[in-house]
Amino acid sequence: MSAVLPVTPPVEAAAGYRHSVRRFARNRLAVAGLVVVILFLLFSFLGPLLYSTDQTHTNLTQVNLAPGGAHLLGTDAVGHDELGRLMYGGRVSLLVGLAAGILATVIGTLWGAIAGYAGGWIDAVMMRVVDAGIAIPALFILLVVSAITTPDTVGLILILGLVSWLVPSRLVRAETLTLKNRDYVLTLRAVGGTHGRAITRHILPNSVSTIVVAATFQVADAILLVAYVSYLGLGVQPPSTDWGGMLSAGLTAAYSGRWWLIVPPGLAIILVVCAFNAIGDGLRDTFDVRGRG
Amino acid sequence: MSILEIENLGVTFSTETGDVPAVRDVSLRVRPGETLALVGESGSGKSTVALAAMGLLPGSARATGRVRVGGTDVIGAAEADLAGLRGRTASMVFQEPATALDPLTRIGAQIAEVIRNHRPVPVKDAAREAVELLRRVGIPEPERRAFAYPFQLSGGQRQRVVIAMAIANAPSLLIADEPTTALDVTVQAEILDLLRGLAADSGTGVLLVTHNMGVVADFADRVAVMLQGEVVETGPVEEVLLRPTDDYTRRLLEAVPRLSLADPPSGARDRPVEEPVVDLREVSVRFGRGRRAVRALDGVSLTVRPGETVGLVGESGSGKSTAARVALGLVAPSAGSVSLFGADLGRAGGRARRALLSGVGVVLQDPVASLDARMSVGECVAEPLRVHRRGMSSAERRARVADVLELVRLPRDLAHRGPRELSGGQRQRVSLARALVLRPRLLVADEPTSALDVSVQRSVLEVIRELQDELGFACLFVSHDLAVVQQFAQHVVVLRAGRIEEEGSTATTLLHPRTDYTRRLIAAVPVPDPVLQRRRRDERRAAMGVKA
Numbered sequence: 001m002s003a004v005l006p007v008t009p010p011v012e013a014a015a016g017y018r019h020s021v022r023r024f025a026r027n028r029l030a031v032a033g034l035v036v037v038i039l040f041l042l043f044s045f046l047g048p049l050l051y052s053t054d055q056t057h058t059n060l061t062q063v064n065l066a067p068g069g070a071h072l073l074g075t076d077a078v079g080h081d082e083l084g085r086l087m088y089g090g091r092v093s094l095l096v097g098l099a100a101g102i103l104a105t106v107i108g109t110l111w112g113a114i115a116g117y118a119g120g121w122i123d124a125v126m127m128r129v130v131d132a133g134i135a136i137p138a139l140f141i142l143l144v145v146s147a148i149t150t151p152d153t154v155g156l157i158l159i160l161g162l163v164s165w166l167v168p169s170r171l172v173r174a175e176t177l178t179l180k181n182r183d184y185v186l187t188l189r190a191v192g193g194t195h196g197r198a199i200t201r202h203i204l205p206n207s208v209s210t211i212v213v214a215a216t217f218q219v220a221d222a223i224l225l226v227a228y229v230s231y232l233g234l235g236v237q238p239p240s241t242d243w244g245g246m247l248s249a250g251l252t253a254a255y256s257g258r259w260w261l262i263v264p265p266g267l268a269i270i271l272v273v274c275a276f277n278a279i280g281d282g283l284r285d286t287f288d289v290r291g292r293g
Numbered sequence: 294m295s296i297l298e299i300e301n302l303g304v305t306f307s308t309e310t311g312d313v314p315a316v317r318d319v320s321l322r323v324r325p326g327e328t329l330a331l332v333g334e335s336g337s338g339k340s341t342v343a344l345a346a347m348g349l350l351p352g353s354a355r356a357t358g359r360v361r362v363g364g365t366d367v368i369g370a371a372e373a374d375l376a377g378l379r380g381r382t383a384s385m386v387f388q389e390p391a392t393a394l395d396p397l398t399r400i401g402a403q404i405a406e407v408i409r410n411h412r413p414v415p416v417k418d419a420a421r422e423a424v425e426l427l428r429r430v431g432i433p434e435p436e437r438r439a440f441a442y443p444f445q446l447s448g449g450q451r452q453r454v455v456i457a458m459a460i461a462n463a464p465s466l467l468i469a470d471e472p473t474t475a476l477d478v479t480v481q482a483e484i485l486d487l488l489r490g491l492a493a494d495s496g497t498g499v500l501l502v503t504h505n506m507g508v509v510a511d512f513a514d515r516v517a518v519m520l521q522g523e524v525v526e527t528g529p530v531e532e533v534l535l536r537p538t539d540d541y542t543r544r545l546l547e548a549v550p551r552l553s554l555a556d557p558p559s560g561a562r563d564r565p566v567e568e569p570v571v572d573l574r575e576v577s578v579r580f581g582r583g584r585r586a587v588r589a590l591d592g593v594s595l596t597v598r599p600g601e602t603v604g605l606v607g608e609s610g611s612g613k614s615t616a617a618r619v620a621l622g623l624v625a626p627s628a629g630s631v632s633l634f635g636a637d638l639g640r641a642g643g644r645a646r647r648a649l650l651s652g653v654g655v656v657l658q659d660p661v662a663s664l665d666a667r668m669s670v671g672e673c674v675a676e677p678l679r680v681h682r683r684g685m686s687s688a689e690r691r692a693r694v695a696d697v698l699e700l701v702r703l704p705r706d707l708a709h710r711g712p713r714e715l716s717g718g719q720r721q722r723v724s725l726a727r728a729l730v731l732r733p734r735l736l737v738a739d740e741p742t743s744a745l746d747v748s749v750q751r752s753v754l755e756v757i758r759e760l761q762d763e764l765g766f767a768c769l770f771v772s773h774d775l776a777v778v779q780q781f782a783q784h785v786v787v788l789r790a791g792r793i794e795e796e797g798s799t800a801t802t803l804l805h806p807r808t809d810y811t812r813r814l815i816a817a818v819p820v821p822d823p824v825l826q827r828r829r830r831d832e833r834r835a836a837m838g839v840k841a
Binding site: 019182183184186187188189190191192193194197201202205206 | 309618621622623646647648649650651653654655657658659662663664665666667673676677680681724727728731737
């Protein structure tokens with residue numbers, strides 16, 4: 001009888017998670033991105049508790065004040081405090097961006113996993129749907145939809161989610177194609193395991209890094225899309241607003257030198273979008289997966 | 294004077310977790326016209342030595358000591374000097390011919406490029422030389438084939454093209470890193486014949502890196518055995534392979550499965566008569582449809598009876614893995630029928646099919662891909678229980694997993710570890726534990742040990758055999774290695790291009806084959822005994838009508 005094999009001591013593998021964190025932490029840009037996102041989240045959601053302002057009623061005695069004094073970033077054309085409005089708009093931008101990005105990733109993941117796993121004509125039909133969707137610019141669909149109805153926050157999340165799941169579905173499908181022929185999936189099927197089990201226990205958990213990376217980029221894209229739509233006046237309606245809406249409202253004022261209506265929301269959008277992209281790049285390097293395109 | 298001199302070579306890789314020494318204090322020499330085989334198991338550092346000799350170590354490696362190729366120092370040499378050396382004084386043949394060639398360039402042009410890299414030859418002359426080289430390496434119709442793309446050639450022909458590129462500038466040193474590992478045995482024998490002829494004709498020194506002792510016996514003049522980065526034994530091939538002095542060399546040679554060439558003492562056993570556990574009747578499988586359809590199997594009938602082991606052998610593309618997958622219900626036959634334990638697998642649906650499949654265990658080839666790295670060993674082994682024994686409590690399940698781990702000679706507490714922490718042999722034992730956790734009546738093993746080192750292979754095969762005696766399951770054993778099948782199976786089926794070429798009891802079929810194909814297959818297997826191998830080689834070449 002052969003002897004019980006001695007087992008090599010655990011080599012760092014238990015620390016795989018910590019190892020990933022360390023790799024991520026070494027990417028300065030990604031860490032900076034994470035810090036920026038966290039700061040903006042705190043600013044938008046906790047900020048109003050420390051710096052409370054009235055963002056529902058107009059105050060025509062306090063319009064177009066320059067930064068300084070009681071209003072750190074001045075006020076806009078209807079007397080809303082600009083700093084408070086930045087927090088208030090950030091809530092919508094970040095909430096819609098995060099929710100829509102995650103929704104798009106969830107839809108794309110399911111669609112891609114099913115198409116890739118099923119293969120054959122099901123895959124062909126499902127991916128032609130994706131091709132067709134990618135051929136139509138998302139912005140065009142958004143404008144048409146926004147022209148027909150005026151969406152509330154939930155509506156906006158649904159619409160953005162439904163137009164931007166196409167790219168993640170392609171990524172997940174590609175991942176699924178390689179995973180479904182792994183020996184452990186074949187072994188499971190050979191002992192009578194169901195397709196559902198193969199997808200939920202093996203394929204999705206092993207695609208999780210691809211999915212997380214895709215989700216990060218989706219969030220960045222969604223925040224940008226919200227800004228587009230609102231800038232064109234078709235997003236959330238006043239008195240509610242978001243950073244894109246603020247830009248739009250402040251644009252006329254910019255010519256009269258009231259830069260404080262333009263620069264803060266513009267910077268906020270740029271910083272947050274860049275931050276999410278930096279996080280996505282960092283995660284992609286950490287997990288060593290192919291990201292977009 | 295030696296063409297390759299390595300003195301006190303040390304190579305250290307710097308990794309995220311610190312420095313890892315890969316090669317320590319290695320000294321070797323290759324003289325013109327001589328073949329030195331560098332052998333060892335995976336991780337022994339043999340390929341690192343080969344790369345160091347070409348100055349091709351990756352950036353994370355630090356080399357110390359001295360490497361001289363044709364009188365030029367390689368370590369610390371400027372990249373420009375190395376570029377002049379590579380492909381001209383020394384050239385290299387890699388393991389995988391599919392990735393060694395540019396898929397988008399015609400092979401004639403690829404060879405001509407190598408020529409023009411080192412010699413100012415007009416384009417036309419280079420093209421003519423390329424055709425000549427193709428002829429020398431035995432490509433039929435070289436004038437026409439020079440315009441072929443790599444994908445239009447077979448694996449063996451691609452390796453011939455790689456060799457043509459390597460010898461294009463008449464190098465004095467050829468480094469071949471596992472040059473035949475990706476090839477079938479019959480092709481391997483041809484490529485080794487070719488390399489031997491080229492080396493003898495031109496007086497080229499060859500550094501052959503390999504794990505295959507048969508290849509060493511067939512090709513090498515001298516052997517250096519490596520273990521964990523150090524050379525443990527060096528000497529002439531007859532000495533090292535037949536009278537090894539080092540303990541490790543002896544153990545390594547003992548573990549090599551040898552094709553037995555003489556009649557076994559006992560006569561062939563009769564096959565059991567009980568109803569077969571798996572029965573393939575006239576099974577055909579086609580992939581694709583229309584004119585581009587590929588017939589993977591064509592009218593194959595085979596049975597495995599309770600308690601016996603049936604070996605399924607054949608070269609790549611012969612359909613042996615497809616046949617195993619048909620038996621597992623993973624591939625549906627386009628014609629014919631499959632029955633498992635007496636019930637028709639094709640007709641059984643849903644619950645009945647699942648019940649049938651619960652009687653089958655599977656072990657596949659790749660030790661890395663066989664286990665989901667995101668699960669613990671325990672979860673991997675428990676997966677069949679979760680599929681078929683839904684009512685089982687988690688405590689019961691844990692106990693069963695621990696029991697079956699013990700059965701395959703692994704520690705019970707391995708269940709908490711991740712597959713990444715295990716070696717290849719341990720992983721294959723975990724796969725075996727998973728296959729046996731439902732107490733199957735049939736084990737299907739598709740090349741279960743071909744990715745493992747010989748010593749590990751032996752221990753895994755021993756475990757399977759002992760458990761078969763203990764538990765009495767039948768086994769369908771797929772392998773390209775005739776020596777392993779000979780030791781392991783009672784009945785053997787030889788497949789060729791999707792059809793059964795020959796079948797019978799292992800004892801008679803592999804010693805007295807009835808068909809030419811099987812005879813050629815057996816003759817091509819190199820045995821790890823240089824004297825015997827030389828005789829077999831001459832016999833094989835005589836049978837093929839080639840002058841020795």
